[in-house]
Amino acid sequence: MYKILDxxxxxxxxxxxxxxxxxxxxxxxxxxFVIIRVDNMGERxxxxxxxxxxxSITIISQKxxxxxxxxxxxxxxxxxxxxxxxxGVPAHIKPVETLVAVAGGVxxxxxxxxxxxxxxxxxxxxxxxxxxxxxxxxxxxxFKDIVENIYICTDDGSMGEKGFVTKVLERLxxxxxxxxxxxxxxxxxxKNVVNLNKNYKLKxxxxxxxxxxxxTGMCGNCRVSIGGKTFFACVDGPDFPGxxxxxxxxxxxxxxxxxxxxxxxxxxxxxx
Amino acid sequence: xxxxxxxxxxxxxxxxxxxxxxxxGFNIKQVKIEASRCLDCKNPRCVTACPVNIDIPRxxxxxxxxxxxxxxxxxxxxxxxPAVCGRVCPQEKQCEGACVLGIKYESISIGALERFLGDYSxxxxxxxxxxxxxxxxxxxxxxSGPAGLACAASIRRMGYHVDxxxxxxxxxxxxxxxxxEFRLPKTIVDTEIYRLENLGxxxxxxxxxxxxxxxxxxxxxxNYKAIxxxxxxxxxxxxxxxxxxxxxxxxxxxxxxxxxxxxxxxFPHSNTPVKIGETVAVVGGGNVAMDAARTAxxxxxxxxxxxxxxxxxxxxxxLEEIHHxxxxxxxxxxxxxxxxxxxxxxxxxxxxCQVMVLGxxxxxxxxKPVPTDNYEEFDIDxxxxxxxxxxxxxxxxxxPDLKVDDWGRIVVNDYQxxxxxVFAGGDIVTGAATVILAMGxxxxxxxxxxxxxxxx
Numbered sequence: 238m239y240k241i242l243d244x245x246x247x248x249x250x251x252x253x254x255x256x257x258x259x260x261x262x263x264x265x266x267x268x269x270f271v272i273i274r275v276d277n278m279g280e281r282x283x284x285x286x287x288x289x290x291x292x293s294i295t296i297i298s299q300k301x302x303x304x305x306x307x308x309x310x311x312x313x314x315x316x317x318x319x320x321x322x323x324x325g326v327p328a329h330i331k332p333v334e335t336l337v338a339v340a341g342g343v344x345x346x347x348x349x350x351x352x353x354x355x356x357x358x359x360x361x362x363x364x365x366x367x368x369x370x371x372x373x374x375x376x377x378x379x380f381k382d383i384v385e386n387i388y389i390c391t392d393d394g395s396m397g398e399k400g401f402v403t404k405v406l407e408r409l410x411x412x413x414x415x416x417x418x419x420x421x422x423x424x425x426x427x428k429n430v431v432n433l434n435k436n437y438k439l440k441x442x443x444x445x446x447x448x449x450x451x452x453t454g455m456c457g458n459c460r461v462s463i464g465g466k467t468f469f470a471c472v473d474g475p476d477f478p479g480x481x482x483x484x485x486x487x488x489x490x491x492x493x494x495x496x497x498x499x500x501x502x503x504x505x506x507x508x509x
Numbered sequence: 510x511x512x513x514x515x516x517x518x519x520x521x522x523x524x525x526x527x528x529x530x531x532x533x534g535f536n537i538k539q540v541k542i543e544a545s546r547c548l549d550c551k552n553p554r555c556v557t558a559c560p561v562n563i564d565i566p567r568x569x570x571x572x573x574x575x576x577x578x579x580x581x582x583x584x585x586x587x588x589x590x591p592a593v594c595g596r597v598c599p600q601e602k603q604c605e606g607a608c609v610l611g612i613k614y615e616s617i618s619i620g621a622l623e624r625f626l627g628d629y630s631x632x633x634x635x636x637x638x639x640x641x642x643x644x645x646x647x648x649x650x651x652x653s654g655p656a657g658l659a660c661a662a663s664i665r666r667m668g669y670h671v672d673x674x675x676x677x678x679x680x681x682x683x684x685x686x687x688x689x690e691f692r693l694p695k696t697i698v699d700t701e702i703y704r705l706e707n708l709g710x711x712x713x714x715x716x717x718x719x720x721x722x723x724x725x726x727x728x729x730x731x732n733y734k735a736i737x738x739x740x741x742x743x744x745x746x747x748x749x750x751x752x753x754x755x756x757x758x759x760x761x762x763x764x765x766x767x768x769x770x771x772x773x774x775x776f777p778h779s780n781t782p783v784k785i786g787e788t789v790a791v792v793g794g795g796n797v798a799m800d801a802a803r804t805a806x807x808x809x810x811x812x813x814x815x816x817x818x819x820x821x822x823x824x825x826x827x828l829e830e831i832h833h834x835x836x837x838x839x840x841x842x843x844x845x846x847x848x849x850x851x852x853x854x855x856x857x858x859x860x861x862c863q864v865m866v867l868g869x870x871x872x873x874x875x876x877k878p879v880p881t882d883n884y885e886e887f888d889i890d891x892x893x894x895x896x897x898x899x900x901x902x903x904x905x906x907x908x909p910d911l912k913v914d915d916w917g918r919i920v921v922n923d924y925q926x927x928x929x930x931v932f933a934g935g936d937i938v939t940g941a942a943t944v945i946l947a948m949g950x951x952x953x954x955x956x957x958x959x960x961x962x963x964x965x
Contacts, residue, residue: 260716260721260722261721264720264721264722264723274678278772278778278779278780279780280771280780280781281678281771281781303780304780307780318678319678319714319715320715321676321678321715321716321717321721322717322720322721323720323721324717324720450763450766450767450770450771450781451676451677451686451743451766453676453717453720453743453901453903454743454744454901454902454903455686455743455744455745455762455766455901456745456760456762456763456766457745457747457760457762457763458760458763460753460754461754462754467747467753467754472902472903483754485855486754486855489756489854489855489856490754490756490855493756493757493784494782494784497776497777497782497784498782500776500777500782501777501780501782504777
């Protein structure tokens, strides 16, 4: 069993948890993820490792589906049924001097370890971080220590600029130049950031989070079309260059079990 | 000559709507009658044809003498999973295929007898107390599938401390994620594995060698003297045609894992869903294709087609599975090769197949399918790709010195890989094959590991 050592509610929908998993922690690198099962009837769900020390890993999850809501019900001292990892290919931290990083919603969590790795090698970073509203902005304080400039925007204007991250990004791209961009957030956001950057001949790395089961390349559920070729996000990714990803296909694949998710959520109502 | 005893089975109409075991097993009376048919040959061809060389005539004789426990122990010595193998071995190609009786009459139902003894021992809790003399050397087994389990048992009996590492959250490998409940009940797999724990073997779940720990770490930090890789054929082969990533298209591995390992047939009680429409096509002709087709039927599909590019006689699946599939109303659409999956709004609508004819014999001795200019299209809600698996590349990727061939199979010389002290066997070496061949390899590898450690 994998004990929850700490839990911080970042906002009403997002929790940070520190989980005891020494074997996973030991080989973890930025960009790696774990697959967890909350209980013995649980789904296997992938979550990025935000930080790790000798004994534990930190994960951040948004209580958006049944399994993440079940995870959110767990408290300090409780245990998770299964935690396996570190999975995926570690992020390829490129030797660039300037970087623009774009975070959308809870995507700030998987973005953090990568931005930190760029900071550690001396890259100058501008961060654009967006969310639906002020409450849903996460990790701002942690990011402040490692980036040059931070640009905040919210859909409702409750903090920072009102509007999407792409609005701020476009302005920045007109003002200055970057060697590389990373964008992590909802698929539609990553798609729009990649398309915008293409106009400025700026390459964008993204991190994908499709439905997975085993996470070892065995089932093929997480396949993604890139430049007409099929890749498995679990073993070939989760990070990919964004330019040739078929985001539309991926968004449809992500929705395949929407109805079943709804059935599970109804069950959650009964459990209350 | 007494006729071969027929295995009692659940009625096709009933069983095609549930996940209960299809073959019900012999009762004692049937076991006795079947055992009495054995000619007790001087040169038992069945033993040679068995990949783990079980002393078949001996266990049959013991059955006739009412010595069920001894009969079970006779099998257990060579095969630690009799209740599993009695169910899933392709006996018609092995022991039963070699049985002399089969020349003029019908062969002995050896698989059914093995299964009976396996089940009887689990039910009556026969447990031979094996005395193991500890030698204080440690070995690691990667993968808890058939190859790993067989290797673990064999080398444990030689006195080694044995740790088995499994990537998934349950033990058994393909016995858990691949083979469906209606063919191999999971409680049986668990009970047979539990017996190995009693033998003193230690099992660790959620450890992916190549990710959680590397081969190098196993040697340097954990001080294992030798390592066995039995990580199986866990990489699905793709058709390589347009439309494979449409919604509604599954690789058999995903579809079966959702149902077998994650128990999606009990959704939402079990939280992992699976989605099957009215009309399902399964591409392929092996056991996995049969398992996928029959599982789709049980999940409520009205029409299930097996789409295969050769003819009925060339189907590589176990004979019994093909019979069961036909009885359950699975339709075979033969001499068809899918060339495109057609969809609308990223969702599957139909499949387009090229009509094939049979040509000259190929290396496998079967007639080669040759494409024609004719095509057929039909509407489907799901397509399940079951055309094979290749070895899982995770260990190779983290172990540059480990030699593999062009198909990703680990290259071995007498079970020894290119890294001293690292041995391998089963599907990771041969490509996808059978449970019992993997077990045979695990068993043999254990002997080589022991020999290797003694030279250190």
